[in-house]
Amino acid sequence: MRTIETGEITRNIREMCIEANHFLSADMAHAMKCAAQTEEAALGRQILGQLQDNLEIAGRDMIPICQDTGMAVVFLEIGQDVHFEGENLTDAVNGGVRQGYVSGYLRKSVVGDPLIRENTKDNTPAIIHSEIVPGDRVKITVAPKGFGSENMSRIFMLKPADGVEGVKDAVLTAVRDAGPNACPPMVVGVGIGGTFEKCALMAKHALTRPLEERSEIPYVRELEEEMLLQINKTGIGPGGLGGTTTALAVNIETYPTHIAGLPVAVNICCHVNRHAVRVL
Numbered sequence: 001m002r003t004i005e006t007g008e009i010t011r012n013i014r015e016m017c018i019e020a021n022h023f024l025s026a027d028m029a030h031a032m033k034c035a036a037q038t039e040e041a042a043l044g045r046q047i048l049g050q051l052q053d054n055l056e057i058a059g060r061d062m063i064p065i066c067q068d069t070g071m072a073v074v075f076l077e078i079g080q081d082v083h084f085e086g087e088n089l090t091d092a093v094n095g096g097v098r099q100g101y102v103s104g105y106l107r108k109s110v111v112g113d114p115l116i117r118e119n120t121k122d123n124t125p126a127i128i129h130s131e132i133v134p135g136d137r138v139k140i141t142v143a144p145k146g147f148g149s150e151n152m153s154r155i156f157m158l159k160p161a162d163g164v165e166g167v168k169d170a171v172l173t174a175v176r177d178a179g180p181n182a183c184p185p186m187v188v189g190v191g192i193g194g195t196f197e198k199c200a201l202m203a204k205h206a207l208t209r210p211l212e213e214r215s216e217i218p219y220v221r222e223l224e225e226e227m228l229l230q231i232n233k234t235g236i237g238p239g240g241l242g243g244t245t246t247a248l249a250v251n252i253e254t255y256p257t258h259i260a261g262l263p264v265a266v267n268i269c270c271h272v273n274r275h276a277v278r279v280l
Helices: 004-022 026-038 041-063 090-101 162-180 196-206 219-234
Strands: 002-005 071-079 082-085 126-131 137-144 154-158 186-194 247-255 264-269 274-278
Touching: 002 004, 002 274, 004 082, 004 137, 004 274, 026 247, 041 082, 071 090, 090 126, 126 196, 137 154, 154 162, 154 196, 162 186, 162 219, 162 264, 186 219, 196 247, 196 264, 219 247
Parallel strands: 002 082, 071 126, 186 247
Antiparallel strands: 071 137, 137 274, 154 264, 186 264
16 A cells, blocks of 8 residues: 655646646647648648747746636546545645646636636636546646637437447537637547446547557547548638648547447547646
């Protein structure tokens, strides 16, 4: 059994909130550079160049890479041989988010009630997803999610008979409906299977998978490649102003489901697709 003080969770999440909002992850930075080289439309190349300039300025001057610094989504993979000491784990996570957003001068975008809508003034509470896994480590993924793209996400409760063609149509429908509102070039996370809430969680988690990693399941890998090709044929392009780079990647996760259903969720993320990962 390995003991971890929850203060370490707080400290790391504080740093990760600041890191994710100021620096693009390595996989996203590489994808953006490649897109700028392969984009066929002149205006599209110009937009991608401006986005690159923005990222350079953000890192150099410690300015957030987007004014919407998002709602903090935190994934915790907790080894079953870990024992936490200190305050409640949820409080420790929210403490890290609070410290990161306040001390990092990040925009506070969370309201305490969805209808009364009074700002909590520290960007808490976070959205926390935890999973118990083998081992004695804790993997933390902090993924601040802006709502320009979040608002464009969709869930489709398809019939089993809709099959893979129904899944393809659902993904393309979500992307076309999003258009420029998701701040393309986007990353498209897709969850297939499970239940109503499980497919949405998979779609969200899929956004945190490194873009160079393809699915280990052959048909899923082929589907990711086909959907990326089809999405980039829509012509939405960088900034929604036309071009051949509408998406940088399509990441798909699947899970067993009921004989009577085929749930599909599409969680779209903008061109920054912020996430930071640490293992304690």
